Amino acid sequence: MAPSISTNPLLSLLLLTFLSLSIFHPLTTAQPLCYMCETVVNYTSNSTFASNVNTLLASLPSNTSSNNGFYNNTVGTNRDPVYGLVLCRGDVTPATCKSCVDVAIQEIKQLCPNNKIAYIRYEYCLLRYSDKRFFSLMEDATKVILHNSANITNPTEFLPVLEDLLSSLSNRAANDPSLGMFATEKTKYMGSQDVYGLVQCTRDLSMNDCGRCLEGAAGDVIGCCSSSRGAKVLATSCNLRFELYPFYTASDSGPTPAPPNPTSKGMLLIRFRLFNLYPFLLCS
Ligand SMILES: *[C@@H]1O[C@H](CO)[C@@H](O)[C@H](O)[C@H]1NC(C)=O
Ligand SMILES: *[C@@H]1O[C@H](CO)[C@@H](O)[C@H](O)[C@H]1NC(C)=O
Ligand SMILES: *[C@@H]1O[C@H](CO)[C@@H](O)[C@H](O)[C@H]1NC(C)=O
Ligand SMILES: *[C@@H]1O[C@H](CO)[C@@H](O)[C@H](O)[C@H]1NC(C)=O
Numbered sequence: 094m095a096p097s098i099s100t101n102p103l104l105s106l107l108l109l110t111f112l113s114l115s116i117f118h119p120l121t122t123a124q125p126l127c128y129m130c131e132t133v134v135n136y137t138s139n140s141t142f143a144s145n146v147n148t149l150l151a152s153l154p155s156n157t158s159s160n161n162g163f164y165n166n167t168v169g170t171n172r173d174p175v176y177g178l179v180l181c182r183g184d185v186t187p188a189t190c191k192s193c194v195d196v197a198i199q200e201i202k203q204l205c206p207n208n209k210i211a212y213i214r215y216e217y218c219l220l221r222y223s224d225k226r227f228f229s230l231m232e233d234a235t236k237v238i239l240h241n242s243a244n245i246t247n248p249t250e251f252l253p254v255l256e257d258l259l260s261s262l263s264n265r266a267a268n269d270p271s272l273g274m275f276a277t278e279k280t281k282y283m284g285s286q287d288v289y290g291l292v293q294c295t296r297d298l299s300m301n302d303c304g305r306c307l308e309g310a311a312g313d314v315i316g317c318c319s320s321s322r323g324a325k326v327l328a329t330s331c332n333l334r335f336e337l338y339p340f341y342t343a344s345d346s347g348p349t350p351a352p353p354n355p356t357s358k359g360m361l362l363i364r365f366r367l368f369n370l371y372p373f374l375l376c377s
């Protein structure tokens with residue numbers, strides 16, 4: 094069963110108002126793309142759960158960076174268990190991964206003090222923990238889609254290129270076990286313009302669920318953003334992005350490393366699932 098998170102329509106409206114005010118803020122590496130704190134039930138600072146959260150968080154940075162950028166852990170199997178995972182973007186170095194996770198831990202403690210369920214996502218990593226076991230459960234009911242407000246010159250020619258790119262990426266990430274549920278790819282549009290894509294799933298998923306999550310995200314981006322010069326879909330279990338410039342580090346001779354997060358400039362938050370919205374899922 095998926096972790097159940099209550100929905101409050103009033104809260105959703107407030108949240109959207111807030112979002113409409115905050116979407117133009119430029120992002121820095123230290124600023125999360127999105128975060129969510131479940132505040133309905135809190136834990137107390139000196140409880141067993143609190144100590145389990147601290148033990149869990151402390152186990153994440155080194156284990157994640159030494160485990161190819163993914164690590165999940167459970168602390169407190171007999172009493173007040175806490176479940177957590179970290180995923181780093183598949184192309185970042187172990188050092189970048191670790192420093193992203195270090196920041197995520199500091200920030201999640203500040204942003205979600207004493208909250209039993211929390212989630213924070215940066216360009217280079219995401220961190221999630223909960224008092225309910227969520228491993229292997231594909232979660233994409235809450236998605237955030239950001240897109241570049243600038244348009245592509247020839248949307249008619251771009252659409253099939255984008256469809257092929259996203260379909261190829263999703264197939265590779267979900268069908269080639271050697272990729273670790275991460276794929277990047279470059280293609281061309283109008284003969285000369287490079288288009289860069291990236292997809293990734295959290296590695297607790299089955300290959301099949303990874304494919305389902307990415308297909309959903311690809312469908313969303315085709316539906317909303319096939320005239321945009323770039324877009325990203327952030328679902329809890331997977332994410333997808335395309336741009337007309339190199340934003341990832343290719344393992345082969347492809348794009349050059351992007352500077353830390355040049356990405357979200359000009360990105361607008363365009364869509365938010367109104368149903369099943371997490372309380373306090375905030376995005377910049
Ligand atoms: C839980 O903590 C948050 C702050 O993190 C607070 O806003 C909220 O009111 C608390 N919830 C309860 C039920 O006390
Ligand atoms: C936590 O601390 C409060 C106040 O310091 C105390 O009243 C309470 O008994 C403590 N609870 C536990 C589980 O230690
Ligand atoms: C890494 O994980 C293992 C097993 O979960 C744990 O024993 C160890 O303490 C963790 N490493 C750190 C630095 O916490
Ligand atoms: C990590 O997730 C996998 C996949 O669901 C699960 O089998 C494993 O028990 C989890 N590890 C821990 C330490 O909870």
Ligand SMILES: *[C@@H]1O[C@H](CO)[C@@H](O)[C@H](O)[C@H]1NC(C)=O
Nearest residue numbers: 241242243244245248320321
């Ligand atoms: C991009 O295209 C959309 C839909 O075709 C249009 O509404 C929007 O104004 C365009 N944006 C710019 C910056 O031209």
